[in-house]
Amino acid sequence: MTTWLDVPADHPFGIDTLPYGVFSTRDAPQRRRVGVRIGDHVLDASAVAAIGRDAGMVGDGPDLATVWETPSLNSFLALGRPAWTIAREWLTEILTDDVHRAGVEPHLIPLDRVTVHLPIDVADYVDFYASEHHASNVGQIFRPDNAALPPNWKHLPIGYHGRAGTVVVTGTDVVRPSGQRKGPQDPAPVFGPSIRLDIEAELGYVVGGATAIGSRVSVDEAVDHIFGVVILNDWSARDIQAWEYVPLGPFLGKSFATSVSAWVTPLDALREARVSLPGQADPPVLPYLQGDAFGLDVHVEVSLNGAVVSRPEHAGMYWSPAQMLAHLTVNGASLRDGDLFGSGTISGPTVGSRGSLLELTWNGTRPLTLPDGSSRGFLEDGDTVTMTAWAPGPGGSRIGLGEVTGTIRPAVPLEA
Numbered sequence: 171m172t173t174w175l176d177v178p179a180d181h182p183f184g185i186d187t188l189p190y191g192v193f194s195t196r197d198a199p200q201r202r203r204v205g206v207r208i209g210d211h212v213l214d215a216s217a218v219a220a221i222g223r224d225a226g227m228v229g230d231g232p233d234l235a236t237v238w239e240t241p242s243l244n245s246f247l248a249l250g251r252p253a254w255t256i257a258r259e260w261l262t263e264i265l266t267d268d269v270h271r272a273g274v275e276p277h278l279i280p281l282d283r284v285t286v287h288l289p290i291d292v293a294d295y296v297d298f299y300a301s302e303h304h305a306s307n308v309g310q311i312f313r314p315d316n317a318a319l320p321p322n323w324k325h326l327p328i329g330y331h332g333r334a335g336t337v338v339v340t341g342t343d344v345v346r347p348s349g350q351r352k353g354p355q356d357p358a359p360v361f362g363p364s365i366r367l368d369i370e371a372e373l374g375y376v377v378g379g380a381t382a383i384g385s386r387v388s389v390d391e392a393v394d395h396i397f398g399v400v401i402l403n404d405w406s407a408r409d410i411q412a413w414e415y416v417p418l419g420p421f422l423g424k425s426f427a428t429s430v431s432a433w434v435t436p437l438d439a440l441r442e443a444r445v446s447l448p449g450q451a452d453p454p455v456l457p458y459l460q461g462d463a464f465g466l467d468v469h470v471e472v473s474l475n476g477a478v479v480s481r482p483e484h485a486g487m488y489w490s491p492a493q494m495l496a497h498l499t500v501n502g503a504s505l506r507d508g509d510l511f512g513s514g515t516i517s518g519p520t521v522g523s524r525g526s527l528l529e530l531t532w533n534g535t536r537p538l539t540l541p542d543g544s545s546r547g548f549l550e551d552g553d554t555v556t557m558t559a560w561a562p563g564p565g566g567s568r569i570g571l572g573e574v575t576g577t578i579r580p581a582v583p584l585e586a
């Protein structure tokens with residue numbers, strides 16, 4: 171497929187990607203609306219949809235001009251899978267068929283003239299734990315006297331409910347959290363800025379097609395509710411986490427910020443990236459977790475202050491996003507438009523594919539040396555972490571997932 175736009179064939183935001191986001195421009199900073207990224211431009215989606223509507227070209231389909239003239243993707247997410255498919259086919263047509271060029275071209279805005287915003291109004295946020303390598307690394311580090319994997323790990327995708335209100339868009343600074351910590355040798359907990367501030371490289375799945383409380387979404391139905399994918403950094407304060415989270419799980423150690431990329435890549439753009447899971451034969455999973463549980467071949471790259479420190483491979487994840495959604499709803503919990511669930515830290519079998527500093531530096535005992543000669547166990551104030559990702563597309567093309575970046579700012583003192 172080729173577009174009439176001048177986009178190089180190897181561009182990560184070519185015609186096969188077409189991700190959605192929310193943007194504004196300098197002349198109308200309050201007017202946040204849905205945009206579609208193509209090359210180094212953002213298509214003002216509602217403005218273009220309005221042309222079709224006003225010219226009587228859009229029949230009985232949803233009024234996308236109205237749905238896209240809103241400050242989040244949530245109204246669009248509410249429409250569900252059939253409308254998502256129609257919208258993507260229509261966007262593809264107007265960007266490939268030359269007859270639409272004159273109408274569409276005025277609504278392409280150069281990327282450097284837009285500000286991107288959080289693409290979804292996050293409803294509920296859940297984070298899973300789906301990488302066997304990550305779970306067994308962290309088990310060895312935090313629970314050296316136990317088996318590396320907890321006994322339930324291969325029977326269900328473990329997760330925890332996180333804090334939806336602190337999900338922030340790429341480019342947002344992250345203030346170092348403060349809290350309680352207590353090392354094994356400390357007689358009592360102390361309060362202060364975290365000294366083990368970490369990252370977690372993940373994918374985030376964006377949910378639409380809300381469901382009623384008391385209903386379930388099966389593994390096979392999950393694709394009707396998984397709209398698309400973002401890159402997600404689950405910032406984690408390991409010292410706060412280690413002291414607080416037994417027995418109820420992560421709380422303040424992870425609730426201060428979770429960063430996501432600006433562009434939501436539709437699941438439809440990741441068809442060529444579908445892969446089989448590494449395998450769940452031993453033990454077999456319960457029937458409600460069986461079905462079309464595909465994995466996704468997404469390649470992630472993590473940089474610290476510009477130096478690549480890890481290349482996690484999402485294809486190695488043990489649990490699939492469809493299984494996570496089936497598990498999330500098997501007790502009758504409803505889905506809301508704008509729900510977000512994280513894959514869990516993506517770590518592979520090699521040191522260079524681990525998705526957290528906790529693992530990369532083995533809890534700070536094997537610090538990383540950066541090109542400037544400095545070393546890191548965990549993050550320092552001023553550090554910038556950037557995660558990028560891509561997946562294979564049709565005909566050898568690359569589907570870019572963009573980036574999520576954030577810089578650490580100093581902790582806020584307790585006394586003002």
Ligand SMILES: O=C(O)/C=C/C(=O)CC(=O)CC(=O)O
Binds near residue numbers: 304420513
């Ligand atoms: O195993 C532990 O004690 C802790 C694990 C995590 O902190 C990871 C978590 O947030 C889930 C994940 O990202 O895989």
Ligand SMILES: [Ca+2]
Binds near residue numbers: 297372512515
């Ligand atoms: Ca996590």
Ligand SMILES: [Mg+2]
Binds near residue numbers: 332403404405424425
């Ligand atoms: Mg978090």
